[in-house]
């Protein structure tokens with residue numbers, strides 16, 4: 163027996179494509195922000211409500227339905243800053259811009275060279291610094307806690323930012339692609355109870371951002387001049403010039419190339 167499909171018109175296809183594009187853009191917009199946790203929670207709540215309804219667990223179902231209503235009312239209040247930002251971006255036409263600038267091999271190598279040169283200068287002058295490099299997870303929640311700047315990364319620019327007593331030296335500088343996009347940013351501190359008591363808030367902030375995202379955080383200690391790199395909640399300490407360069411090349415260039423290779427492979431299929 164043949165199942166008769168409903169008539170599908172070009173308009174229907176266009177309708178579906180526009181909705182798909184909007185959902186895709188929305189996921190890109192919230193990727194790496196605290197809204198992701200909320201969406202996960204909502205999905206769990208929706209599934210639980212449907213399952214309890216299906217199993218005829220009336221009391222639990224009544225409670226879950228009421229929680230759902232409360233959550234829907236609470237969202238605009240709790241996420242007011244994010245919603246305002248999204249609407250602003252929509253107004254400025256940034257909603258459809260690419261959220262991340264992925265680098266080619268040459269640009270990534272240039273970035274690493276400038277970083278390493280800058281770190282050497284910071285170490286030499288014992289200037290404390292916290293530099294975060296955004297990767298796939300968007301960290302704009304944290305970028306917006308600082309002062310926005312937009313300049314090509316160079317060693318001199320980096321050192322200048324962290325000179326003590328200058329307005330932007332406190333907090334973290336954030337790099338997106340080849341550009342320094344913000345300075346003086348406030349990062350979340352790690353809540354890991356096993357972190358050595360010797361480590362102060364600069365190192366804890368580096369660990370914190372590496373737990374919350376896939377960003378790479380570089381710390382130059384003001385006290386000791388020691389260079390450390392935090393990735394995925396782990397801090398590698400006492401990195402010399404060569405080790406710093408190798409680690410950054412591994413984290414930024416090799417990953418990028420793998421990503422590019424995957425992309426090229428997909429487009430050649």
Ligand SMILES: Nc1ncnc2c1ncn2[C@@H]1O[C@H](COP(=O)(O)OP(=O)(O)OP(=O)(O)O)[C@@H](O)[C@H]1O
Nearest residue numbers: 290332333334348349362363364365367383384385
């Ligand atoms: N949450 C945070 N986000 C970003 N930067 C922070 C944060 N907390 C502290 N910092 C930075 O760390 C500096 C203080 O570092 P502190 O001496 O406490 O840390 P430390 O890990 O011992 O580093 P150092 O070895 O350089 O002294 C602050 O001046 C500020 O620039």
